[in-house]
Amino acid sequence: MNQAVPSKLPHIGTTIFTVMSALAAECGAINLSQGFPDFGTDEHLAALAYAYMKKGMNQYAPMPGIMPLRERIAAKTEALYGYSPHPETEITITSGATEALYAAIAAFVTQGDEVIVLEPCYDSYMPAIELNGGKVIGVPLIAPHFELNRVALAAAITPCTRAIIINSPHNPTGAIMSQADMLWLENLLSNTDIILISDEVYEHIIFAGTHESVLKYPRLAERSVVISSFGKTFHITGWKVGYAIAPAPLMREFRKVHQFLTFSTATPLQYAIAEYLQQPERYLEVSSFYKQKRDTFCQLMQATRFSLMPCKGTYFQLANYSAISSEPDTTFAIWLTKEIGVATVPVSVFYRLPKQEHFLRFCFAKTDETLERAVERLAKL
Numbered sequence: 001m002n003q004a005v006p007s008k009l010p011h012i013g014t015t016i017f018t019v020m021s022a023l024a025a026e027c028g029a030i031n032l033s034q035g036f037p038d039f040g041t042d043e044h045l046a047a048l049a050y051a052y053m054k055k056g057m058n059q060y061a062p063m064p065g066i067m068p069l070r071e072r073i074a075a076k077t078e079a080l081y082g083y084s085p086h087p088e089t090e091i092t093i094t095s096g097a098t099e100a101l102y103a104a105i106a107a108f109v110t111q112g113d114e115v116i117v118l119e120p121c122y123d124s125y126m127p128a129i130e131l132n133g134g135k136v137i138g139v140p141l142i143a144p145h146f147e148l149n150r151v152a153l154a155a156a157i158t159p160c161t162r163a164i165i166i167n168s169p170h171n172p173t174g175a176i177m178s179q180a181d182m183l184w185l186e187n188l189l190s191n192t193d194i195i196l197i198s199d200e201v202y203e204h205i206i207f208a209g210t211h212e213s214v215l216k217y218p219r220l221a222e223r224s225v226v227i228s229s230f231g232k233t234f235h236i237t238g239w240k241v242g243y244a245i246a247p248a249p250l251m252r253e254f255r256k257v258h259q260f261l262t263f264s265t266a267t268p269l270q271y272a273i274a275e276y277l278q279q280p281e282r283y284l285e286v287s288s289f290y291k292q293k294r295d296t297f298c299q300l301m302q303a304t305r306f307s308l309m310p311c312k313g314t315y316f317q318l319a320n321y322s323a324i325s326s327e328p329d330t331t332f333a334i335w336l337t338k339e340i341g342v343a344t345v346p347v348s349v350f351y352r353l354p355k356q357e358h359f360l361r362f363c364f365a366k367t368d369e370t371l372e373r374a375v376e377r378l379a380k381l
């Protein structure tokens with residue numbers, strides 16, 4: 001075969017996280033780009049995974065996930081959000097949130113459907129919509145604080161709208177949705193068949209108030225697939241264990257895709273997390289842990305000419321660099337990696353039509369020493 005292979009995603013290249021991490025490695029730069037911790041997870045959690053491997057939990061897990069883990073997730077969800085998903089029919093363990101997002105989109109989006117995303121948005125949403133024949137409708141959040149644009153969101157809804165994807169706490173901006181936003185959304189969607197896909201992977205990394213899960217809002221919960229990930233919560237992004245919660249009729253369709261996408265998720269890791277979840281402090285303490293990191297990073301950044309945006313959740317800090325350069329953000333991010341030795345993520349890549357707002361995203365899920373070394377370099381600018 002010598003002709004060019006037609007691409008289903010002609011305008012998509014390699015994900016920015018891979019591009020920037022590879023460039024950081026090539027240049028020996030400090031990597032504050034891709035979102036992952038550079039410190040270890042709790043040794044006890046790692047020991048649990050090994051213990052379950054030695055116990056022989058090494059074959060396929062049940063397709064929807066092992067029951068003890070689903071039960072613990074149900075208990076956590078009930079305790080935090082007052083919503084009790086049925087472990088048998090309403091919770092599925094997935095191979096990371098990425099798989100859950102794809103399965104949800106593939107389960108519900110068909111040719112010609114419109115799916116609304118709030119831009120900037122996480123990079124996997126748009127390709128997943130397009131691969132399933134959907135049309136991406138981008139509704140911008142209001143910069144510089146990236147609040148929900150209610151007027152624009154209401155105006156974007158048409159008879160073809162199949163789903164809306166929301167994400168709070170929000171990657172890449174660190175903004176969060178308020179109770180008022182959720183109540184407004186409840187009204188907006190009443191009397192529609194629109195499905196809400198709510199990406200809540202940073203539910204345990206929040207610094208302002210409490211997390212407004214859609215599961216706290218019954219009229220939203222009844223139409224939602226809520227997605228989370230243990231990667232963020234327990235510093236184990238490489239384990240790729242996430243989950244989805246949805247009412248049984250939606251979950252039935254979700255599982256039809258999940259069973260042929262990955263079938264099931266790593267068995268010993270599921271058992272380890274299930275046991276680890278027995279102590280709620282383990283996830284309840286994550287916000288204060290990262291708040292300290294955020295504060296340390298922001299304090300250090302005072303020595304630079306970057307201007308920081310409020311970060312209310314996630315482990316990402318947005319910074320405006322207009323005082324330093326007027327280059328487009330991708331050019332500036334590459335230059336910063338190569339010449340200054342600090343890798344970041346340019347925010348324009350989180351838009352369908354790249355916007356030039358001169359923002360970079362810094363990941364502060366790093367040791368204090370890494371953050372200090374990075375800012376020492378940035379302070380030279």
Ligand code: GLN
Pocket residue numbers: 017018033034035036171
């Ligand atoms: N979610 C992480 C980020 O935003 C990266 C995940 C990935 O590399 N796919 O940086």
